[in-house]
Amino acid sequence: MAPVKVFGSAVFANAARVMACLEEVGLEYEVVEVDYTAKEHKGPQHLSKNPFGQIPAFQDGDTMLFESRAIAKYVLRKYSKPAQVDLLREGNPEEAAMVDVWTEVEAHTYLPAIAPIFYECVVYPARLGTSSNQKVVEESLEKLKKVLDVYEANLSKNKYLYLAGDFFSFADLNHFPYTFYFMTTSHASLFDSYPSVKACWGRLMARPSVKKISDGMVLRA
């Protein structure tokens, strides 16, 4: 059986999301580079895999998928050995619901606050040669602080080790790529004011899957 393929390297946060899940289930996979600067993701070959021209895309035999969170869930459902890895908790409706809640929060509340900081401080200067838009950075930091206030309260009030409860889940893993990139900026120390969040982040970063993928997340200009 040919290994599954991820189209787009770990430098792309959403590809890293998928790869962290592949590492968690211990499945062999192949990474196919997509040349972003050459706009390969908008070319016909990539569009046949991801019709919206985004990274990543994914192939498992005849199954072609796109959207990193959809790919990740497919991988976790198909390849998890339940005794070892149960990041979705789909056998337990209440737990699965909490995993979904915090997965949605990451996508729609956390990400819009944290991602612009990374893009302004690292990506745009590297790719476009521009200096960071300080107004965007300041506004995003204010938004992020309010979000982290809620995360901190949730973790410390419930004395949870992880976001959805006392179990590590897909919800925590989803926070990895963009938080990792945020931590490469000069604003990383913001997390020092949120001890429970910082501790949760430490647990996430300590996972072999996350350590391995983050090693490949070196932004090349």
Next chain:
Amino acid sequence: MAPMKVYGWAVSPWMARALVCLEEAGVEYEIVPMSRCGGDHRRPEHLARNPFGEIPVLEDGDLTLYQSRAIARYVLRKYKPELVKEGDLEGSAMVDVWMEVEAHNIEATLWPIIRHCIIGQYVGRDRDQAVIDENLEKLRRLLPVYEARLSVCKYLAGDDITAADLCHFGFMRYFMATEYAGVVDAFPHVKAWWDALLARPSVQKVMAGMPPDFGYASGNIP
């Protein structure tokens, strides 16, 4: 078994996402109406349910959930798992793909258009045609992909309706009430898909609580 409770204002497209899934699931539920202009979502009793101060919130016994898609998945998994194609690896992946497409592309594109075309006039906000045009452009690039998809299957995840289709309802409802409905109508398979959604009893029931002006003109300010 006590009915589920859904907190929020029925005109909200996020609320509609949850409600249409509750209707499809055939679950007994009650809406606990909240006032957006009265700031109910920022009061301590609501923050205790959803610390992010948003709606909808679902209460099912001891379980309190927020984020409309998390609510949708929970309700459907529990009462109508075929609508998330549970147990079908490829099928459930397609449901997830198109729920993600909606989440990251459709809502973000339609909402600014809806805000400027419908809501703005009632809340003293000048219509920003540049914002509308920018998002219409994005929509015009998204719709051909939808058209291609819906040309090969009747619904987004396959030939049966699923959560992926239902999750589009709320925002589509209001966009199609703007002067730009023709942008969607220009794509025959997308139009047919939308008409099929509109024909569903669940959709009609939820739509009855969603006047095209969000209730502003009749004084029922959300």
